[in-house]
Amino acid sequence: MTFRLTCPVCGKRDVYEFTFGGQERGPRPEQDGLSAEEHFRWTQFRLIPNEPQEEWWYHGQGCGVWFRTTRDPGTNREVR
């Protein structure tokens, strides 16, 4: 089901214009004292319950802007 995303610059566009950037998980951790395991967990491990999550998208075919939106992986719709 082709859904659309709301680009803050271009408005609603077909999802295939965008690149998925994964869940929002805050800024990069500080590196002093960061263990290898902590780093690899932060990099790759995710909790993905079937409920809306905040995530990053890039409008690569359009204005070239990264933005955040909340989407429900159970319906593929943006949640406002």
Added chain:
Amino acid sequence: MSWLRPRRLWRPAPLERHYEFVIIGGGIHGLATAYYLARTHGIESVAVLESHYIGFGGSGRNTAIVRANQRTVENVRLYEEGLKLWPVLTDELDFNLMFFNCGTLNLGHSEAAMNGIRMLASTHNLVGVKSEVLDPQQCAEVIPGLDLSDRPAFPIHGGLYHPPGGIVRHDAVVWGLAKGASARGVHIHQGCEVQGIDTSDGRVTGVRTSLGSIGCDRLGIMAGGYGSAVAAMLGIELPIHPLTIQAMVTHPFKPFLHTAFSSGAYHVYANQTLKGEIATGAHMDPQVNYTNDATAYYLKHQAEALVELMPALRGVRFMRIWSGLADMTPDMAPIMEGELGYEGLYLDAGWGYFGFKSGPVAGKYMAQYMASGERPEILAPFRLGRFLENRYSGETAAVMKYGHWD
């Protein structure tokens, strides 16, 4: 004359308060594990919980191609054993799984791709699995109608022909395993949605379901694309992204495509089913989701790719598109793990789009793992811990873009 006497393939069973082994997921992996727990390990108290009906998920949505032409020896060994299981299971279950040993052909569309193919063929032959490097002409002998000219954007440079591969009737595997498991006392509960997992003192004690609570000693999460959602119930993070992958079929034709083929450059794979349809699968949608949404985009994408590879397919029509979930890991190899933070909790997940071909063999070894508590040697490469040590399996050479994994 058993085929003339319609009898239930699997028996309805009462929901008991406690089972020794509970498997979440009534797909091929879950049913195979249950089957082997009962058959090989003689365990009498096994339940398979399925939220819809058995085979609802990826087991009934894949394009049914089976093969053992992986990139690394660890994977090749596992999948090769999987291939050899189809005839064995057909006999054991007394159910025709319709294994069509038609071989597979992976097309290479560049010099670099052919180098990769040479490496694959060399690896396979070294461990005794048949694979051949074919030149374009030989490819067209295997798949008549391939466009060998330089018209396509990615002309065909050759291919990897893998005779042991083929296709299997996917629903038959589900029903056959259900039949075999049920006959050996496994309880299959359909319409039983797991809503929570109970633990106590670091042990798994049971599951809460839409049909009531069930106690258990050992719990296997074998929920295919929904595995990460189930793990999330216990707050377990996994390096798995559930993504939809779409497939479609054309109208049926008399047989003209006698080998399954695939093309990485075009993101397609296709085979002609026993019913005569061309079943073809596409690339994945990039965003994590638990829907089974198909998109118009892939219908068009797939047509563009197929007619470029094989112009005769201009004359066919798509009649159905659907999608299923692929549980992708960063290295495109699965995770089979028994040390998941809770005693008695086992995970068989991350199969991506290899979950069908691996089902029975994964079930066989997961059953051994769960029954004995000892990780079988063949599963050693599929530890979860490899992701914490930056030791990818090498199943794919390409560096994955963060887009899917970040």
Added chain:
Amino acid sequence: MSRLRPGETCRVDFSRPLEFSFLGREMTGYAGDTVASALYGAGVRIFGRSLKYHRPRGLYSMEGESANTFMSIDGVPNECAETTELRAGMAIEPQNVRGDPGRDRFGFLDAFDRLMPAGFYYHLFHRPYALWPLFQSGLRRMAGTGVLDPGAEYRNGVRTERYLNADVAVIGGGPAGMAAALAAGESGLRVCLFERRGRLGGQMTWRVRDFEGEPLYRRAGALAARVRAAENVNVFTRSPVTGVWGENLVTGFAVGTEDDPFRECHWECRATTVVVAAGCMDRPLVFNHNDRPGVMQVGTAWRLARTYGVRPGKSVAFSVADDLGLEAAIDLDDMGVRIRFIADARESGQQGPEVFDALCDRAIPFFPGCAVSRAVGRKRVRGCVLRSLKGGRSRRFRCDLLVANAGMQPRIGILATAKARLAYCTHTHGYQPTELPPGVFVAGSMTGLRDPRSIEASGRVAGYGVAEWCGGRLKSVAGARAPAREAEALPGPGAGCGIIHAPAIGRGAKAFVDLDEDGTYKNVKESIARGLDVPELAKRFAGFGLGPGQYRVAGQNLAMIMADLRGDPVETAHPTTVRPPLGAPSLATLAGPGHDVHKRTPLHSELAGRGAVFRRAGAWQRARHFGDDPSCRDEIRNVRTNVGVLDSSPLGKFRIHGPDALNALQRVYMSDMSKARPGRCKYSAMCNDMGQLMDDGVVVAEGPGDYYFTTSSARAGDTVEWFRFHTRHDDWDYNLVNLTDVLGSLNIAGPNARRVLERLTRDNVSNQAFPYLACRRITVGDGVEARCLRLGFVGELSFELHAPASYVPYLWDLVMEAGADFGIRPFGLEAQNCLRAEKGHVIIGMESEQRVTLTDIGMGWMWDREDTVSKKVGAPALRACDRQPGRLNLVGLRVEEGAKAPRDGTLVVDGDKIVGYVCTTRSSDTLGWQYGLALVHREHAFPGRRIHLCHEEAPGQRVTSTAFVMSPHFYDPRGERLRS
């Protein structure tokens, strides 16, 4: 011939005969005919054979609802005869049959159905297993219908694609759809109306019943004229909808007439709202032998007569369940077709008064509360058995056509693909939406309305509803409420008929629930007995709804029959999932014109003129080599000993400027980028979070907070995304400009490179003024200013000129002119690949892969280990894996001379263990021996180690060789040539 003259409803032009052939026999149809109506008009009754039992099949529907009438037309298999318009000269062949479908050598299979219960093959053929392949190939040959020629290209006619944007997409051009389109259009909305048939009006186009003083078809015609004239309404006929996807993306395709510039056009319409007015179709009556040629839908018989002027039969029996069926029978009677009897599954008194009066005026035997229970006749209908639904009495009739249905059912396909929630309605006895997705509206007869005024009014209500939904765009909402009030005063949905199947079903006969897959009532029972007891499982087990007609024939009946057999109330029945595409589009149409839009460098024609052989590299078409030597020996030698020139234009080129430019560079590059200086190339690389090499290139400071940098060609398109992603939480102020296409680039390389450059410029390019890794602006030729970078990827003295792309062909001419005396010649990617490999320089993706980090491939020296403040992407991973055992490392190999040389992809083995593989290996004229770059386990990665190589050269031909591990910097290891 059996043609009627039906008057104004007829769309066939009898003055324009069209010759065509069927099974090689010449036949005549007329302009306006479909293939099916022409065949039927020419007397063809058996159109093909069924899939499993090879039963004769005839014309059943007019809309392609089953595969009965799939034909091979002009060599294209599986074309739907019912919906394909006849063209002169068509060569038509039936399918799944040898020769005449009236005489089929597999017809005997029909008698063996007892041996073929649902899913029988799962229980057969596998013992002994050795025989299975034999059975399998037999089964395979029996399956399928059309015959595709894999050598054909099926390039018949122009395929186009069209993308529409609309406020409203109206699906269905019947009276409701037209009324909706008009109402929405009047409100100022952009409207697209899609109708799958050739003209607007839906079933009104063939209904002659007088309504409010004029026949229905004229009323529809008047409405159609208004729609055609409406300014905002874009009408698409011959345009079946294939699906409604997320957020109201409507897709379909348009079939061109002979006047259109296309044969088929794939279209997609992004609509804010959708009005679904798809109408109804017959619900098949499931009775014994209900698949015989001569059993057809009400609409089929009616349209044959009214639309195509074909006499559907000489003696016709009707077994229907609603007023429309009665109206059809009466109308055929008026046209002089003999109606044997009319049975109505409803009880007496449930008929509409007008139609009942009309019935009474005629001397047609009428049997309420009855239905046909069996068709008589083997190859075509010769009679039927009529039975009371209450049981008991039965009576036999002679007839040659049996028009049968269980009433009408809404066409739910479009609503289902739109993800509307549907439920069985016990009043209309069809599926009705209980919850519609945002912006989706429903109108017309599919809601159960039967009165023509109600149907039109429901369209108007939907049209204004849509206008209200679209809000701000409205010119006037005034009066939007009025149509709703008007509609409320009109008759609502009529009562449907809940008959599940005909009486006496299955007694010694097949009663088909699904025609395509030969799925019978008995098969439904067998599925349930196996435990596959819901429609979705029966579909997979016995094939219900899996054929080309998909859900259309089996859908509602399968669900109702299963509920009935399980003893559940009918309203609990859920039909199988309807999956798009609804009207099967051909791959040719979906693929469209198939343009190959890719990038070409500014020098494409120059390179082509010199015999370049091109390869696709990412978005670009690039020269792999020149002439006919793919090994490029001369190109390589010329660079090593003289001078060559490479078109390196696809190289990623960027400008980054702003106060935080350096911060951004520090984040993504592994080196300390604060050391980037003006006039100097700082080489570095980017990693991902796993420490895997993603990109490399040079950075040159241009001014305060202003840098120029290059990336690999493959990464150019992702660079902005990458920078912004990895700084997305930092709120840094920097700007990126992608100059990749702005600047073309030429790499002049070889010992004579400087001498060529000296002839191009008056600037000082001596080794003192312009040393290795310097970056200068120089003026070339008639004043073209270029950035010149002195780099050495290929291991020789080389100058890379970056100049605005439009000047690059001019620059090329200058370079070739200046180099002519030296014998300069272009080299391509393969020569570059060999040259750099001799030098031990890696190419990302060739000598790197997922399992290796920057340090693994010997590039760890560039990583600024001390820096923890920049949070360099990849640094924690490099730290974690720094001394990790068991990793793959990049090494150089010197291959020992032997019989057969290794090739790219050759394995490195230790006994029977694979310990690595060769990424790139070539026999080098420069070195005089074969070198290789390989990734091998650290345990084997030390200089001097002798290792074993093996690869599969040809089936069964394993080639082994040996090599010594050495530094990968084979050529000029001290870099003297670069600095010379």
Added chain:
Amino acid sequence: MTPQASGRPRAFRRSPCSFDSKPAETELRGGWTVVLRYEGEDGHPGPRLVDLSHRRRWDFQDSGVAALRPMGLAVPERFGEVGAHGPLVINRMNRTQVAIWHLGTGPLPDTPEETGFTETTDGHCLLAFVGDGVPEVLEHLTALDLFDPARAAPFLTQGPVLHVPCQVVTFAPDLVVMTLARGYGKTFAEAVLASGAIAGLRPGGERVFQRAFAEGKRFS
């Protein structure tokens, strides 16, 4: 980075795309051979495809762009708005970025000294669609809503045309101008002409664009 031609005028520069039609009138301008008119062009009401790749363009980026006046032009307030100022057009691309195109016949400015400017003339193929039937041609090429009546022309749309990311400015139903990465120029223009052919699309010279642009300003 502007090369200065010295000596005799010469066609130094090459456009990223070329049309098969035969030029009827050309002009040498700043090193480019500009086709003013193609043979058989007169009397064709449109639609026509015009190559304007030789017209100069700039990228201007600054975190405070909203408050600045690059080249003396007011920066459109909202994303997607286009300002038309004599021969110059300024497109607001996002929070920090504008594109400036020199399309008209008026004075041609030099690249200003400010850091924020980068000349990008050679980075694009610049194409104009002119004349009757332009909307139908574009419907064959892109799913973008380039004629949304809710937007006031001229306006900017950034998105894919034939799968290539483009910057498209709609001036009027019969005048649309777009840029795309230069490398795609040749194959893109070929595909456009092939797909547009069924809607009557033909190559046109610069003059037909100039006329339309002069009229088109009424829409701004």
